[in-house]
Amino acid sequence: MSHxxxxxxxxxxxxxxxxxxxxxxTGLLLGMAGAELAIFLSLGVxxxxxxxxxxxxxxxxxxxxxxxxxxxASIIAVRSLSPLGSxxxxxxxxxxxxxxxxxxxxxxxxGAAGGLPIGHRLSPLHGMGCAVAIIALSLPMVGAxxxxxxxxxxxxxxxxxxxxxxxxxxxxxxxxxxCCPSDDPLYVALWYMIGCAIVAAMARWLLPKGYRx
Amino acid sequence: xxxxxxxxxxxxxxxxxxxxPWLDRYFTRRLPMADVDDAVQETLLAIHRxxxxxxPSQPFGPWLAAIARRKWIDxxxxxxxxxxxxxxxxxxxxxxxxxxxxxxVLTSLLRELRPAQSLAIELVxxxxxxxAEASRETGQSPSAVKVNIHRGLARITALIEKNDHVx
Numbered sequence: 001m002s003h004x005x006x007x008x009x010x011x012x013x014x015x016x017x018x019x020x021x022x023x024x025x026t027g028l029l030l031g032m033a034g035a036e037l038a039i040f041l042s043l044g045v046x047x048x049x050x051x052x053x054x055x056x057x058x059x060x061x062x063x064x065x066x067x068x069x070x071x072x073a074s075i076i077a078v079r080s081l082s083p084l085g086s087x088x089x090x091x092x093x094x095x096x097x098x099x100x101x102x103x104x105x106x107x108x109x110x111g112a113a114g115g116l117p118i119g120h121r122l123s124p125l126h127g128m129g130c131a132v133a134i135i136a137l138s139l140p141m142v143g144a145x146x147x148x149x150x151x152x153x154x155x156x157x158x159x160x161x162x163x164x165x166x167x168x169x170x171x172x173x174x175x176x177x178x179c180c181p182s183d184d185p186l187y188v189a190l191w192y193m194i195g196c197a198i199v200a201a202m203a204r205w206l207l208p209k210g211y212r213x
Numbered sequence: 214x215x216x217x218x219x220x221x222x223x224x225x226x227x228x229x230x231x232x233x234p235w236l237d238r239y240f241t242r243r244l245p246m247a248d249v250d251d252a253v254q255e256t257l258l259a260i261h262r263x264x265x266x267x268x269p270s271q272p273f274g275p276w277l278a279a280i281a282r283r284k285w286i287d288x289x290x291x292x293x294x295x296x297x298x299x300x301x302x303x304x305x306x307x308x309x310x311x312x313x314x315x316x317x318v319l320t321s322l323l324r325e326l327r328p329a330q331s332l333a334i335e336l337v338x339x340x341x342x343x344x345a346e347a348s349r350e351t352g353q354s355p356s357a358v359k360v361n362i363h364r365g366l367a368r369i370t371a372l373i374e375k376n377d378h379v380x
Contacts, residue, residue, distance in 0.1 A: 001254070003254065003257070007230060007257065010225070011222040011223070011226035011229065014221070014222040016218065016220035017218050018265060020265050081266075083263070083266060083276050083280050084271065084276055152266060153266035155280065155283040212262070213283055
């Protein structure tokens with residue numbers, strides 16, 4: 001087929017399109033996140049001592065850093081869904097931020113965890129349960145990111161998918177923080193990171209499927 | 214493009230007609246001649262599919278260039294996966310300046326590869342040698358020639374993806 005006949009085909013009967021708007025798409029994502037948070041908290045799964053714990057440095061660190069990571073990663077992800085956006089620097093920024101968050105875990109007083117052997121502190125059986133819960137809670141956000149990716153026009157689909165998965169994983173971890181019984185930063189740093197990394201890997205594999213620029 | 218987003222077919226036809234020569238030059242400098250038309254048409258289709266993602270408050274050029282660059286990388290991947298075919302006798306070069314630029318870009322990319330890889334790519338992909346001829350010429354086994362071509366093209370693709378300034 002010649003270029004001219006292809007252009008004729010594309011231009012004939014051209015329907016209007018709704019323009020991509022970063023503000024609108026981010027708003028949709030925020031709305032979905034808010035709805036998921038409201039539904040999750042209304043299920044009554046929040047830990048009973050949350051009223052007291054919320055003001056402790058540990059809980060402030062956990063909720064604050066996960067919310068920050070989820071927000072930064074989401075903004076980078078949505079920006080990368082335009083042909084002019086790139087997730088490469090954003091991924092490095094999110095990775096650096098995650099490293100800072102993990103490093104600050106060392107400065108948080110583990111409180112009750114003091115003196116316990118490391119195997120006990122990491123509690124692999126419970127830890128794997130936490131990672132699975134984080135993955136499950138991140139699925140609605142992964143779905144939303146997949147929908148946004150198809151609506152957008154990312155040119156670097158792999159990196160866009162990874163940062164989208166990271167955003168979804170951090171959001172799932174943020175939600176899970178409200179019911180996680182562990183008060184040990186080492187436990188949180190390890191198992192939450194594993195949960196988020198699995199979601200990012202899953203997104204890297206799933207999100208580009210069926211997408212065509 | 215803004216008018217095309219609102220459904221103005223005439224403006225859209227003019228826009229695509231205007232960008233086609235630019236795309237043609239862009240791909241002629243970066244791809245074998247046999248792949249240029251496919252790349253141009255793939256890019257036109259991508260512009261059509263993703264026209265809603267253009268923000269009229271931003272310039273059109275960088276948006277177009279980002280899509281074209283992605284299609285260039287996709288086309289390189291296709292070439293990498295394609296079985297080796299002998300080059301046709303009458304390879305036409307429409308634009309000497311484009312050829313010079315292409316050679317300059319290609320030479321700088323080939324310099325980044327291991328010597329065995331760049332030699333295999335140069336002989337088979339650029340000078341039209343068969344695998345057996347390249348094997349005789351370089352002293353590499355035929356399978357080593359194939360592996361070097363495959364790895365070299367993969368490395369070139371990765372380099373292009375890594376470095377925005379190559380585009």
